[in-house]
Amino acid sequence: MLTNGPRGTKDILPDTVSQWNYVENKIRGLCRLYGYKEIRTPMFEHTELFQRGIGETTDVVEKEMYSFLDRGGRSITLRPENTAAAVRSYLQNKLYADVAIAKLFYIGSMFRYDRPQAGRQREFHQFGVEALGGDNPAVDAEVIMLAVQFLQSLGLKELQLSLNSVGCPKCRPVYRKKLQEFFADKLDGLCSDCQSRYERNPMRILDCKEESCRKLSVGAPEITDCLCDECQEHFAKVQKYLLHAGIRFELDARLVRGLDYYTKTAFEIQYAPLGAQSAIAGGGRYDGLVEEIGGNSTPAVGFAAGLERVLLALDKQGLLPAQDDSVDAFVVALGDEAQAVAFSLLAKLRTAGISAGMDFTGRSMKAQMKQANKANARFVLILGEDEVKESVVTLKNMQTSEQQKVAIEEIINTLCAEVKD
RNA sequence: GUGGCUGUGGUGAAGUGGUUAACACCCUGGAUUGUGGCUCCAGCAUGCGUGGGUUCGACCCCCACCAGUCACCCCA
Numbered sequence: 001m002l003t004n005g006p007r008g009t010k011d012i013l014p015d016t017v018s019q020w021n022y023v024e025n026k027i028r029g030l031c032r033l034y035g036y037k038e039i040r041t042p043m044f045e046h047t048e049l050f051q052r053g054i055g056e057t058t059d060v061v062e063k064e065m066y067s068f069l070d071r072g073g074r075s076i077t078l079r080p081e082n083t084a085a086a087v088r089s090y091l092q093n094k095l096y097a098d099v100a101i102a103k104l105f106y107i108g109s110m111f112r113y114d115r116p117q118a119g120r121q122r123e124f125h126q127f128g129v130e131a132l133g134g135d136n137p138a139v140d141a142e143v144i145m146l147a148v149q150f151l152q153s154l155g156l157k158e159l160q161l162s163l164n165s166v167g168c169p170k171c172r173p174v175y176r177k178k179l180q181e182f183f184a185d186k187l188d189g190l191c192s193d194c195q196s197r198y199e200r201n202p203m204r205i206l207d208c209k210e211e212s213c214r215k216l217s218v219g220a221p222e223i224t225d226c227l228c229d230e231c232q233e234h235f236a237k238v239q240k241y242l243l244h245a246g247i248r249f250e251l252d253a254r255l256v257r258g259l260d261y262y263t264k265t266a267f268e269i270q271y272a273p274l275g276a277q278s279a280i281a282g283g284g285r286y287d288g289l290v291e292e293i294g295g296n297s298t299p300a301v302g303f304a305a306g307l308e309r310v311l312l313a314l315d316k317q318g319l320l321p322a323q324d325d326s327v328d329a330f331v332v333a334l335g336d337e338a339q340a341v342a343f344s345l346l347a348k349l350r351t352a353g354i355s356a357g358m359d360f361t362g363r364s365m366k367a368q369m370k371q372a373n374k375a376n377a378r379f380v381l382i383l384g385e386d387e388v389k390e391s392v393v394t395l396k397n398m399q400t401s402e403q404q405k406v407a408i409e410e411i412i413n414t415l416c417a418e419v420k421d
Numbered sequence: 422g423u424g425g426c427u428g429u430g431g432u433g434a435a436g437u438g439g440u441u442a443a444c445a446c447c448c449u450g451g452a453u454u455g456u457g458g459c460u461c462c463a464g465c466a467u468g469c470g471u472g473g474g475u476u477c478g479a480c481c482c483c484c485a486c487c488a489g490u491c492a493c494c495c496c497a
Contacts, residue, residue, distance in 0.1 A: 004487085004488070007487090007488075007489095058495095059494080059495050059496080060495085060496080063422075063495095064495080064496090081496095081497085110497080112495090112496080112497090114494095114495070114496080115422075115423090115493095115494085115495095116489085116490090117490070117491065117492080118490075118491075119496095119497080120495090120496075120497080124497065125497090126497060127497095128497090193494085257496095259496095268496095268497095275491085275492090276491080276492065276493085277495095277496075277497080279496060279497060280497070281497070282496075282497065304497060305497065306496085306497025307497080308497080309497060310497090332455090332456080334455065364450090364454090364455090365455050365456060366451090366455085366456065366457080367449090367450085367457095368456085368457090369455095369456050369457040369458095370456095370457055370458085371457085372456095372457065373457040373458055374457085374458095377457095380456080380457080382455075382456070384455055385455090386455085394455095394456090396456075396457090398457070398458085401456095401457090401458095403456085
């Protein structure tokens with residue numbers, strides 16, 4: 001149907017835009033505090049960037065990308081996330097030349113061909129942060145703190161921060177092998193999904209919700225027991241920094257991020273009341289990504305938060321600010337002559353910084369008054385034939401219903417004074 | 422991609438195989454032809470997601486599709 005937007009998309013209507021602005025303003029303020037600079041990358045990139053960056057075998061790349069050939073025969077993909085694109089931009093624009101650690105943030109639409117449900121859309125919005133060029137665990141901690149403070153500053157409670165380390169190219173293969181050994185004799189009992197995971201990504205078996213798989217995975221080796229010295233030390237320091245900062249977290253050895261590029265630190269923030277789509281933010285370290293995309297080996301950390309989910313959570317908690325949609329003044333005019341005078345008055349009001357409106361449909365005075373009331377006008381300026389003759393305006397205070405006549409050349413000053421207090 | 426539930430006007434919704442599709446809100450107009458918020462009155466779906474089918478006849482039955490929703494999956 002012509003009058004239906006594509007599946008999984010949502011219009012953000014005037015009455016909710018203020019909520020988005022509220023959240024986005026919080027984001028910009030917070031990022032300024034932390035020294036992260038906004039970056040805006042294109043909504044689409046070469047398909048290959050995501051294939052290489054996110055990983056060929058991930059669900060996102062395998063079945064969720066909006067890809068198409070453009071008229072020049074290039075394969076283009078609507079960005080399903082922004083990390084790979086931020087890294088591409090970092091390399092293309094040589095942002096590494098400016099500072100030791102490039103600290104970037106973004107807000108924007110992402111696209112994933114998924115089945116829509118509560119908190120999941122095909123076009124959705126993320127706020128994310130990337131710190132490129134720092135291998136210090138303090139950077140991990142800073143990024144996590146930013147994510148936590150973002151949600152807390154909006155007033156959200158009942159947040160749960162889960163933390164894990166997924167190792168690095170040195171220790172992950174060791175762990176992988178151990179896991180496969182552990183599950184080798186249990187394969188028959190695993191669900192079909194997990195049987196294929198056994199070869200491709202055995203760590204995901206730990207994540208399975210199937211009762212039988214959960215039972216079988218009890219006692220499985222944990223990644224944190226297999227970390228190499230470097231990863232171990234890094235992980236310990238991240239925890240230490242968080243503890244020092246008073247950030248509460250839970251270690252979750254089963255936390256596995258969905259995208260291939262993660263190394264070492266992985267974290268996720270959940271807001272349980274959201275139900276099935278309770279992950280509000282997630283991220284971690286991705287030391288291999290920059291090199292994968294063609295740059296020099298560069299350590300990096302980041303996270304992304306789903307703004308629809310943040311809004312959903314805020315709404316659930318009644319934390320969304322009411323929008324102020326009042327107008328300072330509404331001009332009511334009766335008759336053609338008055339209309340003309342009213343219109344020029346309207347212009348003067350606005351020039352003076354007084355928000356003002358009037359009716360353009362030639363309705364009765366009663367109707368115009370109703371309209372003024374609905375528009376939440378603080379004052380109504382009435383211009384009828386009498387007023388025009390006398391060069392005055394009837395000024396009515398809608399709160400108190402008091403009204404007085406004011407000379408037309410005085411009206412701006414009078415209103416300015418009134419509106420200020 | 423899989424499964425459950427749902428789909429009536431701008432909104433929330435009632436409804437029965439058979440003439441005019443309740444009710445409420447919103448909106449519009451009116452109640453001494455220059456005054457809002459309260460009250461009263463009136464108007465506001467030739468159509469019941471779309472397309473087929475069953476039937477003498479379907480909004481109510483069947484099928485498909487589309488959409489919404491919840492869950493799986495995955496993730497933000």
